Amino acid sequence: MNNIKLEKDLVLKLYETMLKIRLFEETQGKVFKAGEQEGFTHLYIGEEAIAAGVCANLNDDDYITSTHRGHGHLIAKGGDLKKIMAELYGRYTGYCKGKSGSLHVADFSIGALGATGIVGANIPIATGAAYSIKLRGTSQVVACFFGDGATTQGTFHEAVNMAATWELPVIFVIENNLYLVGTKLDSICKVADNLAIKAEGYGMPGQSINGNDVIEVYSTVNKAVKRARNGKGPTLIDCKTYRHHTHFEGDIETRDKKEIEEWTSKDPIDRLENKMLEENIITKEDIESYRDRIQKLVNEAVEFARKSPKPETEVALEDVYAE
Amino acid sequence: MREISFREAIREAMVEEMRKDKNIFLIGQDVGAYGGELRISGPMYFEFGEWRVKDAPISEQGIVGCVIGAAMTGCKGIAEITFADFMMLPMDQICNQAAKIYYTFGGQRNVPIVIITNAGGYVRATVHHSQCLEAWFTHIPGLKVVIPSTPYDAKGLLKTAINDPNPVIYFGHKFMYPMKAEVPEEEYTIPFGVADIKKEGTDITVIATSYMVHKALNVANKLEKEKISVEVVDPRTLVPLDKEAILNSVKKTGRALIVHEAHLRGGIGGEIAAIIADEGFEYLDAPIKRIGAKDVPIPFPSVLEDFVLPSEEDIENTIRELL
Numbered sequence: 235m236n237n238i239k240l241e242k243d244l245v246l247k248l249y250e251t252m253l254k255i256r257l258f259e260e261t262q263g264k265v266f267k268a269g270e271q272e273g274f275t276h277l278y279i280g281e282e283a284i285a286a287g288v289c290a291n292l293n294d295d296d297y298i299t300s301t302h303r304g305h306g307h308l309i310a311k312g313g314d315l316k317k318i319m320a321e322l323y324g325r326y327t328g329y330c331k332g333k334s335g336s337l338h339v340a341d342f343s344i345g346a347l348g349a350t351g352i353v354g355a356n357i358p359i360a361t362g363a364a365y366s367i368k369l370r371g372t373s374q375v376v377a378c379f380f381g382d383g384a385t386t387q388g389t390f391h392e393a394v395n396m397a398a399t400w401e402l403p404v405i406f407v408i409e410n411n412l413y414l415v416g417t418k419l420d421s422i423c424k425v426a427d428n429l430a431i432k433a434e435g436y437g438m439p440g441q442s443i444n445g446n447d448v449i450e451v452y453s454t455v456n457k458a459v460k461r462a463r464n465g466k467g468p469t470l471i472d473c474k475t476y477r478h479h480t481h482f483e484g485d486i487e488t489r490d491k492k493e494i495e496e497w498t499s500k501d502p503i504d505r506l507e508n509k510m511l512e513e514n515i516i517t518k519e520d521i522e523s524y525r526d527r528i529q530k531l532v533n534e535a536v537e538f539a540r541k542s543p544k545p546e547t548e549v550a551l552e553d554v555y556a557e
Numbered sequence: 558m559r560e561i562s563f564r565e566a567i568r569e570a571m572v573e574e575m576r577k578d579k580n581i582f583l584i585g586q587d588v589g590a591y592g593g594e595l596r597i598s599g600p601m602y603f604e605f606g607e608w609r610v611k612d613a614p615i616s617e618q619g620i621v622g623c624v625i626g627a628a629m630t631g632c633k634g635i636a637e638i639t640f641a642d643f644m645m646l647p648m649d650q651i652c653n654q655a656a657k658i659y660y661t662f663g664g665q666r667n668v669p670i671v672i673i674t675n676a677g678g679y680v681r682a683t684v685h686h687s688q689c690l691e692a693w694f695t696h697i698p699g700l701k702v703v704i705p706s707t708p709y710d711a712k713g714l715l716k717t718a719i720n721d722p723n724p725v726i727y728f729g730h731k732f733m734y735p736m737k738a739e740v741p742e743e744e745y746t747i748p749f750g751v752a753d754i755k756k757e758g759t760d761i762t763v764i765a766t767s768y769m770v771h772k773a774l775n776v777a778n779k780l781e782k783e784k785i786s787v788e789v790v791d792p793r794t795l796v797p798l799d800k801e802a803i804l805n806s807v808k809k810t811g812r813a814l815i816v817h818e819a820h821l822r823g824g825i826g827g828e829i830a831a832i833i834a835d836e837g838f839e840y841l842d843a844p845i846k847r848i849g850a851k852d853v854p855i856p857f858p859s860v861l862e863d864f865v866l867p868s869e870e871d872i873e874n875t876i877r878e879l880l
Contacts, residue, residue: 297630330663340662347629348662355654358622362634366627369582369608376626389650392619399614553660554698556667556722 238453242515248290248448249510252282252503253528255306258315261532262305262322266483270540271323275336278306280446280478283502284409285310287451288377291459297345297363297376299356302337303409303477304349307379312344315535325542331552332545354380354387357406361393364402364468375462376404377455382472383414385429386422394470398438401467405458408472410445415481416488433470445473446502449509476500558741564597564734566708567673570715571598571635573744575605578633581719584611584620585637585673594639595675595731617643621650624670625724629658633669635719641676641728642688655724656699667722671715677730677768677818678850678866683857689767689819689850694726695795695828701749702795704728706770708738710793713747721749730768730818750797754806758788761812761876764803764829765789769816769848769867776872787876795825803829804837811842812879816872821849843879848872 240248259277266275278285281303289298289310300307308318313329321328322336329339340348347363350356360378367374384390385408397404408429412419420426433440439461443450451473458469476497480487487494510516561569575581582605588598589612602610613620617638624634638644644651651672659667678687694702701723705711711729718725755770756777765773770791777787790806792799807813813833815826826847833845851865 299626328663330661330665333663334661338661340665342629342662342665347626347666348658350654352649352653355622355649358619358650359626359629359654361619362623362626362628363630364626365623366580366630366632369627369632370580389618389622392614392616393622395614396616396619396623553664555701556659556664556669 237449238456240449240452244290245449245510245515248286248452249506250524250528251286251290251310252448252506253524254315254531255282255285255309256503257525257529257532258309258318258535259305261536262319263479263483265536273335274482275322276303276482277477277479278303280498280501281409281411281475282306283448283451284407284445284473284475285379287448288379288405288407288455290452291455292345292375292377294344296374297347297360299347299360299363299376299378300339300349301353301356301380302349302351303381304339304379305336307349308339308341308346311341311346313339313341313346315531316538317341319535319539320542323539323542324544325539326545326549327538327542331549333549354384354389356380357384357389358393360404361397361402364397364404365400367403368400373463374403375459377407378404379407379409382408382410382412382419382426382429385432394436394468397468398436401465403462403465404468405455405462406468406470407455408470410472410474411477413489429472430470438468438470440470440472442472442474445475446500446505448502448506558739560737561708561740562734563708563711563729563736564595566712566740567597567715567729568599568601570712570719572601572604574716574719575609579609580632581635582609582611582627582632583635583637584613584623586613586615586639588612588637593637595734597637597673617646618650621647621655621672625650625655625658625668628668628670629666633719635671635673638672638674640686641674641690642685644674644690651694651700651724651726652697656697659723660699668724669722671718671725671727673727673729675729675731677732678855678862679732679768681857681859681862684854687855689728689817691728691766691795692819692823692825695825699724700796701725702728703749703793704766704795705793706733706767706791708736708740710747710753712740713745714749714793716746717749728767733768747793749794750799752790752792752799752802754788754802755791756787756789758786758810760786760810761814761879762788762790762803762806762810763814763816763872763876765791765816766795766825767818769818772867772869772872773816776869776876780873780876785876785880800832800836803833804840807833807837808840811840813841813845814848814872814875814879815845816848816867818867819849820852821847822852824849846875846879848875
């Protein structure tokens with residue numbers, strides 16, 4: 235583990251991002267459960283260190299591709315909480331005019347190229363964005379988020395092989411929470427303990443890290459982003475983490491109780507808070523103040539969504555073809 | 558006027574557009590120095606280099622994902638999926654991702670890609686190298702479907718496709734590739750949604766696509782000697798479809814026969830017949846008929862393939878039946 239010594243400001247920024255995701259998702263869970271939204275939602279609670287640690291290394295003109303569990307990615311990339319929440323409520327003021335909801339948030343103005351509902355479909359698209367960077371000759375990079383289960387999808391194999399062979403500027407980030415929906419990864423993958431080894435098969439570097447240590451995530455991705463920007467190609471980073479909630483809100487919990495307890499006690503936000511307190515970067519009062527301020531922002535996003543209009547039916551007929 | 562082959566017409570369209578815009582690239586199996594499995598790209602690699610004429614691994618999902626990601630980030634990708642039969646592999650990337658991105662994300666970003674694929678039989682290539690699948694793609698909102706029958710149409714339509722801001726599925730036909738015909742040297746384009754009356758007539762409207770246009774014309778020319786006047790309408794694009802031209806023709810002749818090489822069941826003949834029955838009922842003096850391949854996989858030896866695929870005899874007999 236080769237962590238970088240981070241500036242205080244950066245540590246606080248990582249903390250703020252993780253808190254934003256956590257409080258947004260917890261609030262989202264509550265309003266969803268209360269029946270204020272339709273459809274389905276997949277919460278990022280427990281995995282915040284990954285989105286925060288990755289996106290803190292990215293500029294606005296770098297790209298990310300995301301998944302059905304994607305609110306955290308967009309928040310970390312700088313997404314507008316109001317527009318995200320309005321989208322989850324299916325309102326016209328949402329990022330996608332309310333047309334797509336929780337599984338498909340996107341903000342192209344900050345390089346968030348969208349969240350897909352097909353596991354693994356965003357991986358070739360990330361490789362494509364990286365190909366575009368290479369063709370245009372810029373120093374942008376792409377971060378591609380996907381779960382451990384996605385590494386068993388054919389698109390992973392195809393896209394990673396292309397990126398490695400052509401030395402494309404993409405960082406493949408595995409959000410390894412040990413499970414598909416209810417199936418344990420090690421029952422369908424022989425190298426579940428060390429997904430990073432797959433990188434070797436494609437001729438690129440890979441690393442398995444503690445995905446709940448935001449400093450480790452940041453440091454590892456920092457190196458990978460530098461490699462990519464310098465034309466040295468892609469990296470595969472296996473971030474071990476755990477989702478605190480079920481696959482989707484309302485699902486039956488089938489995971490082992492002890493396992494859940496063990497992992498929730500390794501909460502990435504608690505971990506960082508304790509570290510910051512130890513190193514006198516922050517006080518307990520500061521923590522309360524951060525939480526209050528951010529919860530207020532989240533509440534404003536909910537109010538904004540609640541008050542926003544639903545899309546008119548004609549909106550369903552828009553945006554099929556671009557002019 | 559000079560004559561060039563169908564494949565040269567496709568190549569010229571790509572070359573002309575790629576000379577104008579350095580962010581356009583072609584990617585596919587063996588399109589590079591080898592010159593393309595069906596000799597479409599020819600010497601393009603030597604003019605444009607390895608990043609703009611890219612040899613891909615055997616990774617159709619990766620190839621299509623690559624052009625999607627690139628198209629969303631400032632480049633324009635043309636993917637060649639050598640045989641239309643292979644289009645089954647990247648169906649998710651085409652129909653779930655490319656087709657839906659503009660809509661899903663509320664019009665934030667369009668996906669300007671072209672997928673050139675080579676359909677059709679009569680070359681004894683049998684079950685996995687002979688299919689016509691245009692009907693599948695006409696069924697998916699968000700895609701445009703182009704199906705030229707001549708070198709002139711091929712070039713003009715492809716130039717339009719490359720400049721269209723949407724995903725365009727472009728069906729060539731391998732049997733027609735050596736066919737030479739007049740193509741102007743001056744630049745020209747053909748708009749989508751405009752059918753071409755390949756032969757004017759008054760007794761019956763034959764709506765035909767791709768290679769079937771030529772079979773229909775052969776039959777029309779033969780029947781002309783018997784004073785039977787056949788009008789051959791070539792839609793050229795299935796999405797958008799020039800409904801008006803089709804209905805105007807049926808209004809004039811009172812009879813309609815649709816001929817496509819794809820299997821009869823579920824082919825676009827059914828869609829066009831329903832449109833005519835719905836919106837042109839009063840024009841009809843006879844039932845609408847359709848000709849397509851028999852609903853069996855395409856067999857190998859000519860004795861069987863020629864029995865399964867539409868023949869000029871089939872077309873002639875059906876026209877006589879309707880008159």
